[in-house]
Amino acid sequence: MDLKEDYQKLYQHWLEEFQQIELTVLNQDIFENYKKIINSVNNHHEDSKNYLKFQVFESYKQNLNYLFDDLLKIREIKITNSALALRDIEINNIIEAEKLLYQNLVSSIKGYKKVKAASILQDDEVIKSDETVDSEYSKTREIEETEMSFREKESTSTEITEEEPKEQIDFILLKFLKKTPPLVGFDLLNYGPFEKEDIAFMPSQNANILISEKFAQKVEVS
Structure with a gap:
């Protein structure tokens, strides 16, 4: 297990996913390899007697898990947006759960x-x-x-x-906590991209997803 090489590989994949609009390639083989690395790191325990080495490894473990989890969350948002817009994606480049x-x-x-x-x-x-x-x-x-x-x-x-009442879409005011790629709302309108600290109204369905994934927080309007 090469800690530096494994971390750099996952970091580059996460960075590419974060910066571009299109999905990166994450097939089942790549996904299983990442899982193997994550499990290996999570199951490894450093001796706490060596405090400095222990702290460095714990920090490494937390960062590695964050990159992996956030990579999957970003991809989930992209896949959801593509599905809402009925936009085709390359099925061979995604994992089974994403399919x-x-x-x-x-x-x-x-x-x-x-x-x-x-x-x-x-x-x-x-x-x-x-x-x-x-x-x-x-x-x-x-x-x-x-x-x-x-x-x-x-x-x-x-x-x-007499006209039938039109279907209403509720909106929620959001403050974005980090850079967020563009997305298609449940009202089929395009939103974004957004920078950190941006404020925008979003359809409640999209807003709840962004809030749950820690991309944004709700702004209470008095």
Whole structure:
């Protein structure tokens, strides 16, 4: 086990992942190699009697684990954004868990779009049917009293022109804790990239992910 070489390799991979928008190559073989290194370091124990050596190794262990965990978190955000935008990614360059995440998200988004499209089509057919019925109803009422006819038509017109309430998306004000790559919001708009200390409103779904991954914190608005 070459501690310096292993650390440098993981650090360069993390840095490349952090700096570029596209996913880096992390196939299952590379991932398993990183896990092997991490497990080896975590299972190694230095004698605490040699305080300086013990402290140096503990610091090394913490930094190595941070790089590995943060690498996976950055990739998770990129994969989630690609899935939300229905953007293709190179499946051979990601690990099995990431494949499952991407494929499940894409399937969910596509399913949502189909259901939404079918719902809109169904609503259009109902409106057209209502208009036909109202037209026939108006004709039969022409022989009735003018005042009653006017009231019925006014009521029908009001019902037809009523719009369904639009789907609301909640937003959360965030303060970014570190540099964050651009992403696609749940409202399908592009956000970012962001620098540390940047303030921005984000859809609540995206905001909760960024908060949980320590990329940002919620700003309370009084």
